[in-house]
Amino acid sequence: MGNFRRVPVGVIGASGYGGVQLIRLLIDHPQVEIVYLGGDKSSGNVNGKSFGDIYPHLSHVVDLSIEPPELDKIARKCEAVFLSLPNGLACQMVPQLLDKGCKVIDLSADYRFSDLTVYTRWYGKERHDTSVAENAVYGLPELYRDRISEAQLIGCPGxxxxxxxxxxxxxxxxxxxxxxxxxxxxxxxxxxxxxxxxxxxxxxxxxxxxxxxxxxxxxxxxxxxxxxxxxxxxxxxxxxxxxxxxxxxxxxxxxxxxxxxxxxxxxxxxxxxxxxxxxxxxxxxxxxxxxxxxxxxxxxxxxxxxxxxxxxxxxxxxxxxxxxLIKGKAGQAIQCFNIMMGWEETQGLPKLGFYP
Amino acid sequence: MGNFRRVPVGVIGASGYGGVQLIRLLIDHPQVEIVYLGGDKSSGNVNGKSFGDIYPHLSHVVDLSIEPPELDKIARKCEAVFLSLPNGLACQMVPQLLDKGCKVIDLSADYRFSDLTVYTRWYGKERHDTSVAENAVYGLPELYRDRISEAQLIGCPGxxxxxxxxxxxxxxxxxxxxxxxxxxxxxxxxxxxxxxxxxxxxxxxxxxxxxxxxxxxxxxxxxxxxxxxxxxxxxxxxxxxxxxxxxxxxxxxxxxxxxxxxxxxxxxxxxxxxxxxxxxxxxxxxxxxxxxxxxxxxxxxxxxxxxxxxxxxxxxxxxxxxxxLIKGKAGQAIQCFNIMMGWEETQGLPKLGFYP
Amino acid sequence: MGNFRRVPVGVIGASGYGGVQLIRLLIDHPQVEIVYLGGDKSSGNVNGKSFGDIYPHLSHVVDLSIEPPELDKIARKCEAVFLSLPNGLACQMVPQLLDKGCKVIDLSADYRFSDLTVYTRWYGKERHDTSVAENAVYGLPELYRDRISEAQLIGCPGxxxxxxxxxxxxxxxxxxxxxxxxxxxxxxxxxxxxxxxxxxxxxxxxxxxxxxxxxxxxxxxxxxxxxxxxxxxxxxxxxxxxxxxxxxxxxxxxxxxxxxxxxxxxxxxxxxxxxxxxxxxxxxxxxxxxxxxxxxxxxxxxxxxxxxxxxxxxxxxxxxxxxxLIKGKAGQAIQCFNIMMGWEETQGLPKLGFYP
Amino acid sequence: MGNFRRVPVGVIGASGYGGVQLIRLLIDHPQVEIVYLGGDKSSGNVNGKSFGDIYPHLSHVVDLSIEPPELDKIARKCEAVFLSLPNGLACQMVPQLLDKGCKVIDLSADYRFSDLTVYTRWYGKERHDTSVAENAVYGLPELYRDRISEAQLIGCPGxxxxxxxxxxxxxxxxxxxxxxxxxxxxxxxxxxxxxxxxxxxxxxxxxxxxxxxxxxxxxxxxxxxxxxxxxxxxxxxxxxxxxxxxxxxxxxxxxxxxxxxxxxxxxxxxxxxxxxxxxxxxxxxxxxxxxxxxxxxxxxxxxxxxxxxxxxxxxxxxxxxxxxLIKGKAGQAIQCFNIMMGWEETQGLPKLGFYP
Incomplete structure (x- = not known):
């Protein structure tokens, strides 16, 4: 398998369907290592639990607990972070994570809009991270592959x-x-x-x-x-x-x-x-x-x-x-991440469905 | 319950979903009696079987066998006939059934078109019963209630x-x-x-x-x-x-x-x-x-x-x-039949769904 | 249809699946009139709402609001009451409803046990209505038809x-x-x-x-x-x-x-x-x-x-x-009620399923 | 990935669910190459079709046609053959395939019984390949791993x-x-x-x-x-x-x-x-x-x-x-095959489900 370093990544919002799919796919990804799982403020009850308590069928392969997200700790451990949180939470964390040097792939709506007034009109929430949002790239690789390859922050479409x-x-x-x-x-x-x-x-x-x-x-x-x-x-x-x-x-x-x-x-x-x-x-x-x-x-x-x-x-x-949950969520996020890292776009992603 | 006569009706194509729904609804209809069940030429294997062999859960309420359709017998026994057959079969039976005095409610596409050239173009089958088709009424009571009330032949939409x-x-x-x-x-x-x-x-x-x-x-x-x-x-x-x-x-x-x-x-x-x-x-x-x-x-x-x-x-x-299967099939046919007979349009039809 | 009085009944716990099924079946019951709908203490949010707000598809046939249950009012309006509440709530209401002269059909576990110590062992709740429970009849008509016919209180099995x-x-x-x-x-x-x-x-x-x-x-x-x-x-x-x-x-x-x-x-x-x-x-x-x-x-x-x-x-x-939801819940309750009232056991109950 | 030879294998009965799962899993298997797809006598209509005509979603990864099984050709091309046929067909092919040197993994019931009189009693079919059947191993690796590792013929349980x-x-x-x-x-x-x-x-x-x-x-x-x-x-x-x-x-x-x-x-x-x-x-x-x-x-x-x-x-x-379809069918067959070949038992098999 050659002698390479696995890139340490984190998943915040690990307890939802986006989270569990990200984790499932990242486990099988040949160039990645999951080093951090975070919960979200909106579901405090998962913080502190082991991942295996929430998804017992994965307890034999995932040995991490879901931590209440601390940005310093995340940035210290992870080169890249996947955020799979309800709308309106990522924007409270992303500017700092970028400052601390993390690549961020956000699965919520927070960074899908280049013009935040549109976001505010449809999502009813004021935002002040205008320049961060302007530098985010819409994570649809079939249209924006080049820009994704140079981005630090991706706002993945659902x-x-x-x-x-x-x-x-x-x-x-x-x-x-x-x-x-x-x-x-x-x-x-x-x-x-x-x-x-x-x-x-x-x-x-x-x-x-x-x-x-x-x-x-x-x-x-x-x-x-x-x-x-x-x-x-x-x-x-x-x-x-x-x-x-x-x-x-x-x-x-x-x-x-x-x-x-x-x-x-x-x-x-x-x-x-x-x-x-x-x-x-x-x-x-x-x-x-x-x-x-x-x-x-x-x-x-x-x-x-x-x-x-x-x-x-x-x-x-x-x-x-x-x-x-894959091309519409976790798989697309990993496809973007592959491109950000300069890897093959197909790396670690399933190419055959489970039909029927 | 008063002293009235139940109208004898037949169902041809009794073994399919249209048939079983018609039978279920007609059993509960206060003014109707099912006296005849017919199969269709395309599924010879049901002809001769008792209805309860095909739908065991109804064997305690339906005591009829499915007969190979004979038009004379049908007309002798039934005032009205519901046809629930594959497209292209009803038109082989309806002209004679009308001649013999039956009211006919057809659930197939055969009598939905006033212009048979349209039928032939889309269904790929030549037809020669032009005058019969012209006198058929499209069985959507919400639009054609008056014409249905005077019709002998209804072509019910699906x-x-x-x-x-x-x-x-x-x-x-x-x-x-x-x-x-x-x-x-x-x-x-x-x-x-x-x-x-x-x-x-x-x-x-x-x-x-x-x-x-x-x-x-x-x-x-x-x-x-x-x-x-x-x-x-x-x-x-x-x-x-x-x-x-x-x-x-x-x-x-x-x-x-x-x-x-x-x-x-x-x-x-x-x-x-x-x-x-x-x-x-x-x-x-x-x-x-x-x-x-x-x-x-x-x-x-x-x-x-x-x-x-x-x-x-x-x-x-x-x-x-x-x-x-009800407003889109058997119920609509009975709604039309109620109107043809001068009865309440709601007679014998379920007004409450089985939610959930 | 003869000249008879419809018996006024109430349904407490009207917003759940037991409630909506009871209501659907009772609407079609020829000898009953629904005069009261009650919520339950555990779901205060339904109290005060119209039934049609919760089940919009029935708003054209049910014109009642769901009231916070008041025992005096219930007893004044209803000859019989169906209780479809979570376990442990019926026993707080039933003794008084009986005292006030109501017949009660309870769909919870509260009155299924002749020996309340068994109830307490499995349900973890102390009970003091021993004599009421002793006079309740287990609502399985196929086994206890005679006792049901003389009962004032039925504990229906699920x-x-x-x-x-x-x-x-x-x-x-x-x-x-x-x-x-x-x-x-x-x-x-x-x-x-x-x-x-x-x-x-x-x-x-x-x-x-x-x-x-x-x-x-x-x-x-x-x-x-x-x-x-x-x-x-x-x-x-x-x-x-x-x-x-x-x-x-x-x-x-x-x-x-x-x-x-x-x-x-x-x-x-x-x-x-x-x-x-x-x-x-x-x-x-x-x-x-x-x-x-x-x-x-x-x-x-x-x-x-x-x-x-x-x-x-x-x-x-x-x-x-x-x-x-029918023989296992609302239908069985009505079957019991029919027997309590001396009516035909099949009154108002569906004898044909909706297959498929 | 090292410099190894992929083992050429065939799948007979490629058009059913066992077949499509085998193919899906074998495509991802690192040591195997699918070189032959066969139909079965009972569904002549698939023979000659391309696999992609039957499963269009796999047409981009499988470029083989489904051939009417010819034992000589199979043996010439394949080191091992997976048979996923209706009961009673494998036993007509297996003795010759073994003679010609193929390893055979059969997914039907034909080789699950060491005593063919039991087979005949339950399946109603006379058999004459007694010695072949006696040398077959029941393909449940958790119980028979050692015997599987030395076998030429496996009868996989469903x-x-x-x-x-x-x-x-x-x-x-x-x-x-x-x-x-x-x-x-x-x-x-x-x-x-x-x-x-x-x-x-x-x-x-x-x-x-x-x-x-x-x-x-x-x-x-x-x-x-x-x-x-x-x-x-x-x-x-x-x-x-x-x-x-x-x-x-x-x-x-x-x-x-x-x-x-x-x-x-x-x-x-x-x-x-x-x-x-x-x-x-x-x-x-x-x-x-x-x-x-x-x-x-x-x-x-x-x-x-x-x-x-x-x-x-x-x-x-x-x-x-x-x-x-996996541990109960195609996956188990491949698990057995891995053991027969002396490979890791987990080779090429999915260890993470697609939850939810």
Missing amino acids: CDPTASLLALSPLLKQGLIVPETAIIDAKSGTSSGGRNPSTELLLAEADNSLTAYGIAHHRHTPEIEQVCSELARHEITVQFTPHLIPMVRGVLATVYARLRDPGLVRDDLITIYRAFYRNCPWVNICEPGIYPQTKWAGGSNLCYIGIEVDSRTGRAIVMSVIDN | CDPTASLLALSPLLKQGLIVPETAIIDAKSGTSSGGRNPSTELLLAEADNSLTAYGIAHHRHTPEIEQVCSELARHEITVQFTPHLIPMVRGVLATVYARLRDPGLVRDDLITIYRAFYRNCPWVNICEPGIYPQTKWAGGSNLCYIGIEVDSRTGRAIVMSVIDN | CDPTASLLALSPLLKQGLIVPETAIIDAKSGTSSGGRNPSTELLLAEADNSLTAYGIAHHRHTPEIEQVCSELARHEITVQFTPHLIPMVRGVLATVYARLRDPGLVRDDLITIYRAFYRNCPWVNICEPGIYPQTKWAGGSNLCYIGIEVDSRTGRAIVMSVIDN | CDPTASLLALSPLLKQGLIVPETAIIDAKSGTSSGGRNPSTELLLAEADNSLTAYGIAHHRHTPEIEQVCSELARHEITVQFTPHLIPMVRGVLATVYARLRDPGLVRDDLITIYRAFYRNCPWVNICEPGIYPQTKWAGGSNLCYIGIEVDSRTGRAIVMSVIDN
Whole structure:
């Protein structure tokens, strides 16, 4: 295995689904060593517990306790820190962690916005770390690989924006659609809602049921619009509607948009998408007539994209599926981290799902 | 209970999900008696079996065998016949059943089209029963109650068109939207796919997964367009995309369309929908800010409709949920039958779901 | 429909799954009128809310608010009261409700034990209402119909004891098995755990998973043993192990016991079970070789029992299935109430499940 | 990575769940190369297809077609062959494959029985390859590691026997229980039923339902008894009852047995189990009071065992969970293969599940 040093990393917010996935993947990562697990202020009850008390099935491989986060200690032990905390907590820690020399990969919304007034408008929280936020890079490697490679701070997108943007980007970048006609109908499993108990996420409530939520007002909207606007080089408004699906994992984004050129056919778009994602090891464009299932991506860091054109309506319909906890969360964070470190982008990440 | 005669009815296609639901509901219907169960030519293996062999849990209440359909016998025994057969079979039986004096409620696609050339284009089958088809009424009582009350033959819509049309109709009828912007993202449980075994409907395949299918080409499209065009009083093309959801029952149609008047707000639409469905006992318009879940409708004949307006994008987003096997199938057929017979539209139909 | 008075009843604990099922069933009950809904002290946040705020899909049929329970008011308005509260709360209200002349059907464990020292040993709570408890009747009509018909207070068994006892009773009553060899492996859907949020009942945790719990110590054990001992006419210890199944509704109890007479065959047992349950409209004994599925019972008040004998091991294996929220909860309470009132035992209860 | 040769292997029965799991795991195995995929005679329709046509999500990593099995070609290309075929097919191929020098790991029942008369009695098929069968080793490495290391032919146990035997073996080996009191109540996900479509495995049928099957007659019984008898050193009869659980993956075996020594407590058994499995990297004994969930094992080759003693009844209750497709199928086969090759037993096998 050669003679190299493993990079010491920490995971803050270790008790949630983001945390447990990060830990699972980092354990198998050949160049990393987990040296620190932190809880979060919002769930004081996990601080001090051993990780194995919370996830007994991992007690034989993880021997760390979850500590109340102390920034000095974190910075002393870790070269890089993954933050998987509720929105609004990372921004209280990140400026100091950066000052102390850590690389930071944040999985919350705190550093996804270059313009903090947008954050404040949608998240209702004043922020004063403007310059820190301005230097953060949006952690979608398929679009921002170069900037990620030079960043100290990444604001990773979650599952819905990742699936949505991977489906929409080639269309916008190439100017193939009328941007304001873009509609994203997103569908995700309930693990996206996290591990804190709530009535609507109970199996008895959510199983064998289906509902839309956050219609016209969901907080993922502005970050999708920020990236889309950048791709289209002008301000864009998109329709984004998430749905809660009775399953544990997976996201499917069904994206509709009117084509500028009604003569474009499916094969044209497939060619364009393949070119766009040529250097992206984690994006697979399906063969003509094949539409992806979320189960295909389950357990892997892959995104599968299926493409159709409806010549009757003049629309492109693009479907993308990911595992919400891997490419939509922990896997993407590690993909970004690999790039920050100058490693192979695929390092330590699962390339085969667990189908069925 | 008074001194009335129960109307003798038959169910052809008794072994499928449509059949078993029809039978379950008709058993509890106060004015009906099931006197005949028929199989279908496509599944010869059920013919001759007792119904209780196929559904042992109903053997104590249903004492009939499933007979190979003989039209003379059916007509001799039944005043009305429910046909729940694969597409293309009903049209071989219905003309004679009508001639022999039966009322017919067909659950397949065979009699949903006033113009059989549309049927032939989408279903790939030549038809010669033009005049019969022209006299059939589309069995969506909320739109065609009067015509249903005078019909001898009903072509009942299935689950996706029912949910879609109940969501779209008020907008089109009142001219509130730009029709060609209408997009229907439909999501339905796997029982919509019927009871014949197929790999993609296995639990191991369909559970914890999610996919779109029939994109740009699904056969439900033309019947939705037929009704929409009638409401809008000109030819309309709609985008219809069905998705397979990992649950047994239920449909959610999420409908998007651009409002003509950007000044309309949610409360305006709610008022308009409530007026439109004022005399419809099976349609419930949700309070502002409440979005329906499929589970609410499970086990009942109700349709719940939630309404939102996105002032940023100028779109209405309307969500409707039904139980695919009741309001989307057997319940709707009985609702039509009640109207044909001059009975209360709610007779014998479940008004309370089985939540959770 | 004749000219009769509807009996005014109340439901305390209206916001949980027991409550919502009671309300759903009582609405359809032809001889009852719901006049009062009460919350419980443990969930103060529902008191004062309208029922439709908690269950929007029922807002069109239930127009009552959930009141903080006042015993005087309850007794003034209600002839009978259904209590669906966490263990330990009913016993604070029932003595006074009885004094004030109400009939009481309690769904908690508080009045299932004739000997309160057993209750105290397993539930860890001192009790002083000994004489009230002694006059309560265990609400399993198939065993105690006569006593229920004369009772003022019923302590209804929950889902696991109901399924277990219906499977075991004929064997014990007829002395067919060696009692101490009885093992009950019970499996139930997560709605049995109630509607209060908890991590282990989240869809993301409980779906696609399976576990046993409360092994060797579950609180349902002593009430099962109390009834079994009565049937066997001596003290009996049984093995009872519940499992959490990734589904919303349903219970399957698989019961194993060694037959005293190794010559007994399956048909013998089926004959004995049919005789035992001859006058029980809610118990169905399956044909030889047919084993029941929980789905059969879903939505109905029925219990299906399948029977097998293993001549190799000398054991009887008996499987019983019920809907945990109907025959295992609200339906059973109404069945008891029907008997208390001298009505038909089947009045107002669903006899057909919602399969599939 | 050093300079070693990858061992060429083939998978026959590549299109089913056993096949796809084998392929997924073998792709990641550092010492193996898949050089051949074969179909089976029973599903002629897959022969000739590319693997990617059947599993599109793997088309980017598997570039082989599924060939109609020709033994000469297989033997020429492969050093070892994994057979994942329906029962009764392997025995037509294995004798020749062995003759031609292949190592064979069979996942069917064909080579699990040292005494072929037992096979014939339970599987209803005459066999003439007696000496081949006698030299096959039962592929449960935790019990037969040494014999596996010297074998040319392995008959791998499936999911229920694996979970059952890992739970029971220490008790039997140490003589701690009365063997004839052993009852195995096994519960497994529907992927155990394979990928061929059948009505009872449809999501609409199997989801939200639960049933026992094969009671008193299931074909897994004799192989469990064969191993148990060997451990106990006399003929043993066990009660084995499988249940179909509404989930994709996972097995839980709940095992009950009367302890010979009523003074044994839980900690004693935990100590004994830990000693028994000391050198078994794939078996984890849970801490006292912790009971395993199938989800813990999902995606890994691990078996988690939880142990309880009921002092009231004098019984041990042991629960073991595995992933039915990994430790219960493909993973176990590879674990055996690793041992046959003299490699680390853990080579190429997932040690961390995909929780949640």
